[in-house]
Amino acid sequence: MDELLVLARPLRGTVGETRRVCHVFVLPRGEKPKRLTALCGTEFGPGQLELLDRPAGMPCVACLRNAPPPRLLDGEEASA
Secondary structure: OOEEEEEEEEOEOOEOHHHOOEEEEEEEOOOOOOOEEOOOOOEEOOOOEEEEOOOOOOEOHHHHHHOOOOEOOOOOEOOO
16 A cells, blocks of 8 residues: 555644544655645645544544545455
8 A cells, every 4th residue: 555544633723623623634655745635625734733543523524525435454445
């Protein structure tokens, strides 16, 4: 797998509390981009996000809608 699925939300004080939703990001392994774009299209710069080890708070519905389907370890899609 060449990409990492990452969860992050805006740091307290960078946006209003109602906009501190949990966004989903797909990042290429080994690269540190200067700006991150969530699956919903919202962009973030350095020092604007807190990395999450699990979902926290309200999810970004658009990110969830655009998230890739779950995959099994062998690369096949998991059945619902």
